[in-house]
Amino acid sequence: MLADKIRFAFVTCQDWPSGHYTAYRDLLHNDLDLVCHLGDYTYEYAIDSTRRGIPAPTGFEEECRDLRTYRLRHTLYKLDPDLQAAHARFPFAVIWDDHEVANDYSGVAPENPVFLTGDWHSTFVNDLKLDFKDPRARTVATEFVTPAITTGGDSTPYGPYYAPMVPYNPHIKYYEGDRRGYFKATITPELMELDLRFMTSVEDADGTGYTERSFVVENGVPGARPA
Ligand SMILES: [Fe+2]
Numbered sequence: 001m002l003a004d005k006i007r008f009a010f011v012t013c014q015d016w017p018s019g020h021y022t023a024y025r026d027l028l029h030n031d032l033d034l035v036c037h038l039g040d041y042t043y044e045y046a047i048d049s050t051r052r053g054i055p056a057p058t059g060f061e062e063e064c065r066d067l068r069t070y071r072l073r074h075t076l077y078k079l080d081p082d083l084q085a086a087h088a089r090f091p092f093a094v095i096w097d098d099h100e101v102a103n104d105y106s107g108v109a110p111e112n113p114v115f116l117t118g119d120w121h122s123t124f125v126n127d128l129k130l131d132f133k134d135p136r137a138r139t140v141a142t143e144f145v146t147p148a149i150t151t152g153g154d155s156t157p158y159g160p161y162y163a164p165m166v167p168y169n170p171h172i173k174y175y176e177g178d179r180r181g182y183f184k185a186t187i188t189p190e191l192m193e194l195d196l197r198f199m200t201s202v203e204d205a206d207g208t209g210y211t212e213r214s215f216v217v218e219n220g221v222p223g224a225r226p227a
Contacts, residue, residue: 008034009184012118013148014077015043017050019202021082023149023182026197026209028085030184035086037094038118038146042077044070051153051203112222114192115143116183122158123147123181123196125174125215127223132171139171139223144194144215146183147176154180154203173224174213181209192217193227 009032014021027035044064047056057076064070077083086092115128124145129137152158159177166175174196181198194215201207214227 022207
């Protein structure tokens, strides 16, 4: 029998030294069928400091370069209790991290596809057009760019970096550059409902989550609207 709805979260970019996995702790309050990880599960960079209130662990002074150092890096990430709890609770679908935009895709309906993406370390909700140069081009799909779980920590240059171009891109319906978190979604045959969850902090281990915005995509109606 087919389920009448599916509930899932999509996440990305969990640089360990950037902060605590408060977003995964927040995730545990939900009853999800799946967590889609869109990439940057680990980062290969040398770790010379952390925003976790602890010194850099020894043994990670150099960038990963071979199987041993990548395995060690994976071990470090997997020791995090919040990440462990999320894996114990939910099935994960994980796309390889390669520092490129990893596109997951969820077709709500053939005439109204929704693209779930990440790795911008920022949050976007975009109308997608066949021709972005034509301001009259109709919207054919929607893109939700999920924020980073931790990458960038609590204060980052992403907001000032990307925000100035937003007014010149009217297909961008929502933008935020300086908060970490994730999207969670519920899909039924008629509707896709999304909550954008931001964390009060990833550098404070006691940071909590709150719903910043909610969006709806209706079957057969391209584009997202505020819920
Ligand atoms: Fe990333």
